Amino acid sequence: MSSTHPTATRHRRNGGDLVVESLAALGARTVFGLPGQHALGVFDALRRSALRYVGLRVENNAGFAADAYARATHGVAPLLVSTGPGALMTLAALQEAAAGSAAVLAIGSQVPLAGIGGGRHGYLHELADQSASFRGVVKSVHTARTASQVPSAVAAAWESALSAPHGPVWLEIPQDVLLAEVDVPPVAQLDATPRELLPRPELIAAAASRLTRARRPVILAGGGVVRAGAEAELLALAEQLRAPVATTFGGKGAFPWEHPLSLRSWMEDRHTTTFLEDADTLLVVGSGLGELSSNYHTFRPLGQVVQIEADLGKLESNHAALGIHADARAALAALVKAVGEDGEVQEDHGPRDTGPAGEAGAEPATPEAAVSALLARVHDRIAGQELDLEQRILASVRDALPDGAVSCWDMTILAYWAWSAFDPRRTNALHSAQGAGGLGYGYPAALGVAVADPARPVLAVSGDGGAMYSIAELATARQYDLPVTWLIVDDGGYGILREYMTDAFGEATATELTRPDFVALAGSFGVPAVRTSPERLRTDLAAALAAPGPSVVVLPARLRMFAPTHLDA
Known part of the structure; x- marks a missing residue:
């Protein structure tokens, strides 16, 4: 055993205490993670702090839980892991956090200082350059090589994670720094307030002018609206302009689903794509x-595009636009004010030309009528594909889920349906892994949401293939008695890949799976479980969601996707 390990008699503060004190000073209340040999200093310090520790069974799942916690709270989620294998196991989760703009502050240990960079000392878990593995994934990489550097390094990483656009960061601290005694006062105050990303006034004026003079203004709202908490500003601007609003999959909930101007989220539908293309001014907010x-x-826009985007690398990256590099909330608030002060309303320009939603030769419709006509076309197209089972199951899930509940979706066919067709009924209430697309997100993400707000139930939805990535976390749910109901749609394999391969090659390979009896397996963890059917799903799911603590509902069903519509004429 290494001589640098702490002993049971040590009571003096060390570098690990500086980590947890810094996190607490910055406002952290909860940390996620999984301990390891080199990280024991910081985990030992947790017992001397007021921070709540939530430990998961696999580092990748701990990262997914932190991701969803950050999304749910609009804050920073600390993630504590060990060196080498423990650190590398977080990469898929951090990729999803980067794609979904989740502010995860991952803090990993390192081998002792003497071994860093050499790759020759033979330390357990040693990597020649551990931080290099993270540079292409996270927003920023930070290192603290002495105890005195720890508070400032934690603050710098926190500020980077919370700056627009939110995102994951990596901070690593050597084992001996975490264990070294420190003789400085406890960290009492740190300032890591992110710099506001405000829009330039001349760009707001130009955008307001284009939008108020447009005959067919349309808005596409992405995940940046949700992360910025800009839903009220988006609604105000849409109603000022009477502009139809579509939301991307990441932006679900940014605009009320049932609003007369809501185009909803049918992003893979050619009718919707055409509607967006035919806008004479398309405002894209929080999407690349x-x-x-x-x-x-x-998508090929025919008119002008105005793009508001906090991620500079996504600004005009796919389409030419009047690009506004700014936080979505700040930019939309400025636009609401500028449009209101412009003094010109849409009605002053004569009848609104609503574009492709109206029938040829018909009188120009109102924007609301154009939205209704488009949604009818989408409905008719889906109705013609004999997908009643899929729509009934999705409707049963929606009916069973309380209005205030949050749902977290894995990469499974039912989730693909949910991206387009599910009404979250409020903002920031549907989370999925559609950013990076890794399997295993749904259940640990739901655990993270439940940690953030244990007063209301949370739904996780997985296929049987994705469920196997996270099955160990049933122990986590039971240990912390988290109110998460896990719906597992069991179709005997990787259903979406089966469908993709069959369509492309005529048959599928490597998609069929042997799986456990999920009901019995959940019971072995002490988690109540039931096997249901499409006819009983609504009742069984509602009962599970209403019961305290974790639960599992298994639905044997083989679902199909609606036809791809980017190929439609």
């Missing part, structure tokens, strides 16, 4: 117009 938001890069 990537693969899914552009209907697999088939």
Whole structure:
């Protein structure tokens, strides 16, 4: 055993205490993680702090839980892990946090200072350059090589994670620094207030002018609206302009689903794509117009595009635009004010030309009528594909889920349906892994949301393949008695990959899976479970969500996706 390990008689503060004191000084209340040999100094310090520790069974799942906690709270979620294998196991979760703009502050240990960078000392878990593994994934990488550097390094990492756009950061601290005694006062105050990313006034004026003079203004709202908490500003601007609003999959809940101007989230529908293309001014807020938001890069705007984006690398990255590098809330608030002061309303320009939603030769419709006509076309197209089972199951899930509850979705066919067709009924209430697309997100993410707000139930939805990534976390749910109901749609394999391969090659390979009896397995963890059917799903799911603590509902069903519509004529 290494001589640098702490002993049971040590009581003096050490570098680990500086870590937890710094986190507490910055406002942290909860940390996620999993201990390891080199990180024992900081985990020992947790018992001397007021921070709540939530330990998961796999580092990747701990990262997913921290990701969803950060999304749910609009804050920073600390994640504590060990060196080498423990650190590397977080990479898939941090990639999702980066894609979804979740402020995860991952703090990992390192081998002792003498071994860093050499790769020759033979320390357990040693990597030649551990931080290099994170540079292409996270927003920023930080290192503290002495105890005196720890508070400032934690504060710098916190500020980076919380600056717009939010995102994950990596901070590593050597084992001997975490264990070294310190003779300085406890950390009492740190300032890591992120710099506001405000829009330039001349750009707001130009955008307001284009929008107020547009005959067919349309808004596309992405995840940046939700992360910035800009829903009220988006609603105010849309109603000022009478502009239809579509939300990307990441932006679900940014705009009321049932609002007369809501185009909802049918981003993979050609009718919706055409509607967005035909806007004479399209305002894109908090989206880089990537693969899914552009209907697999088939989107071709015919009019002007105004893009508000906090991530500079995404600004005009796919389409030319009047680019405004700013936080979505600040920019939308400025636009609301500028449009109001412009003094010109849409009605002054004559009848609104609503574009492709109206029938050929018909009189120009109102924006609300154009939205209604578009949604009817989408409904008719889906109705013609004999997908009643899928729609009934999704409706049963929606009916069973209380209005105030949050749902977290894994990469499974039912989640793909939810991206387009599920009404979250409020903002920041649906989280999924559609940013990076890794399996295993749904259940640990739901645990993170439940930690953030244990007073209301949370739903996780997985396929049987994705569920196997997270099955160990049933122990976590039971240990902390978290009110998470896990719906596992069991179709005997990787259903979406089965469908993709069959469509592309005529048959599927490597998609069929042997799986456990999920009901019996959940019971072995002390978690109540039931096997249901499409007919009983609504009742069984509602009962599980209403019961205290964790639960599992298993639905044997083989679902299909609706037809891809970026290929439609």
